[in-house]
Amino acid sequence: MGSRRLKRRTGFLFQVAWLRVDTQTILTIANHVITKNHRIGVTHSEHKTWLLHIRDVRESDRGNYMCQINTDPMKSQIGYLEVVVPPDILDYPTSTDMVVREGSNVTLRCEATGSPTPNITWRREDGELINLGNNQEVASIDGPVFNITKVNRLQMGAYLCIASNGVPPTVSKRIMLVVHFTPMIWIQNQLVGAQEGQQMTLECHSEAFPKSINYWTRENNVIIANGEKYEPSFSDNVYKVHMKLMIRSVAMSDYGSYKCISKNSLGETDGSIKLYHIPTPTTEPTTTSTLPVPTTVDLVENIQWSRQKPMPSLEPSSNEITDASLSTVVRSEETRFRGRPSHEENHEAENVIDTNSHKSVDNDIGQRRIDNTAQSMSSKSSTWHCVTRSSAAICIIVLSALS
Structure with missing residues (x-):
């Protein structure tokens, strides 16, 4: 603040003074320091700009200050001095390290001073989330008081009370919470x-x-x-x-x-x-058995056995081999090979085999025997059907020859 050097008509100069408004204390007049506070000083520049100096500013110096000129009427200007103070945690009201039994209630307190008023935040020192119980976990708790209901072993550890107000430095205090409990084994x-x-x-x-x-x-x-x-x-x-x-x-x-x-x-x-x-496992030698490979004779006998037991039918057809025809065919075949057929046997054979075509049938026996044997080897049916009675007789003769 400053003022001009003015001259009254009487010839006197106007003077500049600094005052503390809240206490109505005169600090300086012109170049002279009136107060006994040695931290107060005053300077000017060509009597136009007047400066009030306060060394080693304290929080108590906060307030309104007035620059006054003794004109008539008086002229003045007021300025406010704001003093900011970094936070400081108070030891007495702030909790110290605590030892509690598991299941008890715990209250942690943190008090700090500063200007502006500091904000208080609680965090775990290890950076883990704060367990609030009921499956609730948070990164931090705001406020000067931190309550824990029915503390458990998971909440044991070091907590930091952090105070900050925007004025560096931010300060913190470490509070160790120790939870005692009886041993447990899993x-x-x-x-x-x-x-x-x-x-x-x-x-x-x-x-x-x-x-x-x-x-x-x-x-x-x-x-x-x-x-x-x-x-x-x-x-x-x-x-x-x-x-x-x-x-x-x-x-x-x-x-x-x-x-x-x-x-x-x-x-x-x-x-x-x-x-x-656990018994030690023992190793037992393994035996290998070789099954006999069936011969061609065994295979044919098996085929014959399946042929000898056909599936029963309700009504024999004209193309099926019946018991009467079977006996007739066998007797006729025996007579033909012996060369001494009787009259009755020839008569019965004529009922099955036509004498006019007997020679052609004999010529075809060799070829038919091979074809029918191959068919019996590959067939999986339990019955044998032939086209005509003469063909049925030839099939039976082939089986008899194979057996």
Whole structure:
């Protein structure tokens, strides 16, 4: 702010003064500092521009300041000084590290000062989502108070109370929430089988806080130590422990029950695993049998057997072989080969075979025998039908010759 050097008619100069409005305190008049505050100073440029200086500004310096010229009437101008303050977390009202039992209610508080008033945000230090229960998870919680109902082991960890108001730097405070609970053991396979000489590893999963003491025992409650036969191992992560027991070479004496035990100041629990014997498989020699290959004679006999038992028909047709015709044909054939047919036999044979065509039939027997044999070898029917009675007689003669 500035003012011109004015001259009254009386010859006096007008003077510039700085005042604190809220306290009505005169700070400077012309080149002189009136207040006893050593942080206050004043300068001017050719008596036209007057500057008020405040060193090492504090929050208490916030307020209205007036530049005044003692004219008649008086002239003045007011300016407001805003002092911003970065956030600062107050130790006393802010929660410290907490240790609670699982299932209890927890309240975390965070108080901060600053100008403007800081905003408070809660986050997990490990970057994981905040578990609110009822399958609800959020990245952050806003507000100075963070309530947890029925806290569980999943909510255990370090939380950050972050205060920010746009004025750097942003500040935070780390609050560790520790949840105590009795040990719990989870076993994936409670019944495990192994063969003799096999390497086997038994496994248990334990959860406990404060951290538990973990070990393995046999049926006689003797603690299993690390040695040539057994190798127990434990790997932990916060409140979780993965317990393993490796049996380098299983013997008959190793079968039975094993216990994994977890114990802390709040309680003790154990889990049981039973190791049972799996017999070692034995290799038996395999035998190979060779089936006999049927000969041509056997095949023909089988075909003849199927031909000798035709499917019964209700009414014999003129083209089928009947019992009467069969006996007649056989007798006629026997007579023809012997060369001494009787009168009655010739008469019966004439009923089946025409004497006028007897020579042509004999000439065709060789060819028909081959054709009919091939047909009997390939046919799968249980009955045999022929075209005429003479053809039926020839078919039967072929079968008799083959047998």
